[in-house]
Amino acid sequence: MDATTVTVTGAGGQIGYSLLFRIASGDMLGADRPVRLRLLEIPQGLKGAEGAALELQDCAFPLLAGVEITDDARVAFDGANLALLVGARPRTAGMERADLLAANAGIFGPQGAALNDVAADDIRVAVVGNPANTNALIAAASAPDIPGDRFAALTRLDHDRAVAQLAAALDVPVAHLRGVVVWGNHSATQFPDVAHATVDGRPVLDALADRLGGADAATTWLDEEFVPRVAKRGAEIIAVRGSSSAASAANAAISHVRDLVHRTGDAWTSAAVLSHGEYGVPDGLYSSAPVSSDGTGYRIVEGLELDDRGRARLDASVAELVAERDAVHALGVI
Numbered sequence: 001m002d003a004t005t006v007t008v009t010g011a012g013g014q015i016g017y018s019l020l021f022r023i024a025s026g027d028m029l030g031a032d033r034p035v036r037l038r039l040l041e042i043p044q045g046l047k048g049a050e051g052a053a054l055e056l057q058d059c060a061f062p063l064l065a066g067v068e069i070t071d072d073a074r075v076a077f078d079g080a081n082l083a084l085l086v087g088a089r090p091r092t093a094g095m096e097r098a099d100l101l102a103a104n105a106g107i108f109g110p111q112g113a114a115l116n117d118v119a120a121d122d123i124r125v126a127v128v129g130n131p132a133n134t135n136a137l138i139a140a141a142s143a144p145d146i147p148g149d150r151f152a153a154l155t156r157l158d159h160d161r162a163v164a165q166l167a168a169a170l171d172v173p174v175a176h177l178r179g180v181v182v183w184g185n186h187s188a189t190q191f192p193d194v195a196h197a198t199v200d201g202r203p204v205l206d207a208l209a210d211r212l213g214g215a216d217a218a219t220t221w222l223d224e225e226f227v228p229r230v231a232k233r234g235a236e237i238i239a240v241r242g243s244s245s246a247a248s249a250a251n252a253a254i255s256h257v258r259d260l261v262h263r264t265g266d267a268w269t270s271a272a273v274l275s276h277g278e279y280g281v282p283d284g285l286y287s288s289a290p291v292s293s294d295g296t297g298y299r300i301v302e303g304l305e306l307d308d309r310g311r312a313r314l315d316a317s318v319a320e321l322v323a324e325r326d327a328v329h330a331l332g333v334i
């Protein structure tokens with residue numbers, strides 16, 4: 001089988017250090033798919049990428065067909081089948097949201113343009129670097145020849161966090177849960193939704209009511225503990241660990257691509273994909289939704305009911321995405 005070319009940007013950083021070894025071992029694409037890695041870094045990050053490449057060699061991964069390191073996006077994306085856009089400009093003290101968007105537009109705009117020019121025809125792009133949804137929007141807008149549905153931003157980490165919190169609350173293995181959805185932005189406004197979730201085939205809402213002493217107690221727990229815990233988990237990790245989630249983010253990126261390529265079956269997961277107006281989300285935004293894949297790409301699972309409270313939460317997160325998009329437009333970036 002020909003090797004799949006996988007480009008990882010920000011490969012010398014924290015997430016890169018967890019991600020590269022999982023890709024090279026076959027966790028992402030499968031034990032029968034050789035991979036060729038391309039590592040894109042900025043000049044000051046090249047040493048980190050070079051160090052990771054030395055360690056990749058020392059692992060003697062049978063599936064690893066080669067590793068190239070570059071600081072040139074056109075070299076990194078040349079012939080790429082998959083691109084994981086991890087490298088981003090972090091928010092630093094005193095930086096306004098508009099400054100952050102402008103700095104990242106300066107990264108994701110040129111990377112989108114390079115993907116447009118040199119990536120393989122079947123390119124698929126997963127954006128991890130924050131603000132991930134709007135970075136996906138910028139990259140896609142800068143790649144007019146690549147269909148917008150080939151881009152997605154990662155909300156799989158939020159999805160997995162929601163599943164893990166529910167499993168702990170219900171004292172069940174995570175594998176017994178299905179049907180969780182994360183809606184909206186990969187930010188504190190996101191809405192982790194359990195209205196359609198089941199545990200061993202039974203509605204999670206019923207199981208929570210039994211465990212917590214009634215439907216009202218379950219609603220209180222969801223509103224006051226579950227939703228904020230999941231939505232602010234990134235900040236909690238930063239506070240405890242001193243830097244943002246890395247191994248769990250890499251794991252989520254692996255799961256995102258693996259399920260895209262190997263199909264979700266009749267289950268769904270969450271990803272921020274291009275909106276065509278589903279669930280009232282404006283066209284053109286990258287907003288998290290329930291998605292399934294038949295192996296050719298993620299598509300939004302339609303037809304789920306959102307009650308008034310869920311609708312209000314999704315609307316608030318979408319309003320934030322609209323404001324980010326408008327700020328990027330005002331900068332004249334796209």
Ligand code: NAD
Nearest residue numbers: 010012013014015041042045087088128129130154157249
């Ligand atoms: P990091 O700072 O450890 O690494 C980022 C790397 O990107 C650095 O090595 C840096 O040199 C590189 N880089 C910066 N600009 C680049 C460019 N233009 N081209 C190529 N490389 C570039 O950060 P990290 O912990 O690896 O996190 C990376 C990003 O992922 C951050 O934006 C973080 O907020 C985000 N993140 C997203 C999620 C999610 O679920 N979507 C979860 C965790 C972290």
Ligand code: LMR
Nearest residue numbers: 130233234235237244245
């Ligand atoms: C996460 O969800 O862990 C990160 O996106 C948090 C962050 O702000 O880097």
